């Protein structure tokens with residue numbers, strides 16, 4: 001299994017990261033995409049990846065980090081990427097949940113990171129919250145030239161199909177295991193498994209039976225099991241395909 005979205009550099013793990021990684025090995029999680037989202041976390045992801053070979057670091061600027069200084073933030077990211085090996089741009093995207101003060105700046109910064117991903121032939125990891133249509137419009141504007149993943153996808157199954165047509169992958173996390181989460185289950189059922197990825201987004205959004213607790217990468221097995229159940233295939237088959245998908249998108253082989 002590959003956890004395609006994790007923030008193991010979070011202070012929630014400062015006392016027991018080694019144990020968390022040991023549990024990943026125990027449950028056959030072979031690789032973890034360690035997702036940066038700011039000046040500090042991009043560096044933390046890089047540092048941890050040097051210490052543990054299970055990690056594949058990324059770098060990006062999250063929409064909640066975006067402000068009037070976005071051009072300088074982007075220039076800094078470009079310089080950083082010149083000196084550090086990364087496997088994806090992001091997470092980046094649009095988030096109107098807490099604030100819509102910098103909507104235009106968010107859109108511009110997201111477009112710039114998409115263009116950078118295309119230029120560097122890297123996938124983009126997309127975060128979208130309360131901004132479904134604007135996110136879709138920006139990705140569509142690249143006419144299928146962009147490759148990447150809609151991380152912890154929470155939109156409709158119909159829109160997920162449109163993203164797949166544009167060449168994007170759909171990643172599901174903890175919510176697909178929640179009893180009352182109808183739409184993620186529809187997405188898991190209706191989207192071709194060749195376009196699905198699994199993730200935790202740890203320390204957030206722990207799947208059942210750990211809902212509400214700290215999330216960790218070894219719990220990605222619960223997401224995988226739920227997808228296998230919904231698709232009516234074996235866990236082994238779901239594992240083989242989602243692992244191949246992640247290896248192909250992020251170039252992890």
Ligand SMILES: [Zn+2]
Pocket residue numbers: 005007035091201
């Ligand atoms: Zn994240």
